[in-house]
Amino acid sequence: MSQGERTRYSDSELxxxxxxxxxxxxxAKSEFNxxxxxxxxxxxxxxxxxxxxxxxxxxxxxTLEKENLNQLAARQQKFISNLENALIRIKNGTYGIxxxxxxxxxxxxLKAVPHTMHSIEAKLAQKS
Numbered sequence: 001m002s003q004g005e006r007t008r009y010s011d012s013e014l015x016x017x018x019x020x021x022x023x024x025x026x027x028a029k030s031e032f033n034x035x036x037x038x039x040x041x042x043x044x045x046x047x048x049x050x051x052x053x054x055x056x057x058x059x060x061x062x063t064l065e066k067e068n069l070n071q072l073a074a075r076q077q078k079f080i081s082n083l084e085n086a087l088i089r090i091k092n093g094t095y096g097i098x099x100x101x102x103x104x105x106x107x108x109x110l111k112a113v114p115h116t117m118h119s120i121e122a123k124l125a126q127k128s
Contacts, residue, residue, distance in 0.1 A: 006104055009096045018090050021114045025083045026078060035073040038106075039066060082115035089117075098122050 009017070013016055089095035096105050102124035118126070 005082075007097075008093060009104065014095060017095060017110060017114060018087065020111065021086050023084050024114060025080065025087075028080045028083060032073060032076040032080060035069055036091060037072060039069045079115075086115040099116050100125070 031058060086095060096110055098105050098119040098121075099101070099117045101119055103119060105116060105119045116123075
């Protein structure tokens, strides 16, 4: 049976994807926690600077760094949520099925982007 005729991945294939997603989820949560630690301790230089212009520059740099860390943390949190949603789709049997075309998403795409809900064809069609 070719992939075009299949309507879902087998249980053993789903187990492989589940293991891949759990591995990525564990790493993503670890990175997210590291980002949260960096954000909470940011700006603590431990030095007493009396030169106002230097202090203003450092405050600006600290603010920019904190904004960047917050953006990274938000992106990481969204990634974690997407991975968790993919695990739900595995449990309810809809994982690997394109929400646009109803066809199976290629294994290669799912291995590269395990939380995707779109086949490459549907993704490319969105861009046009």
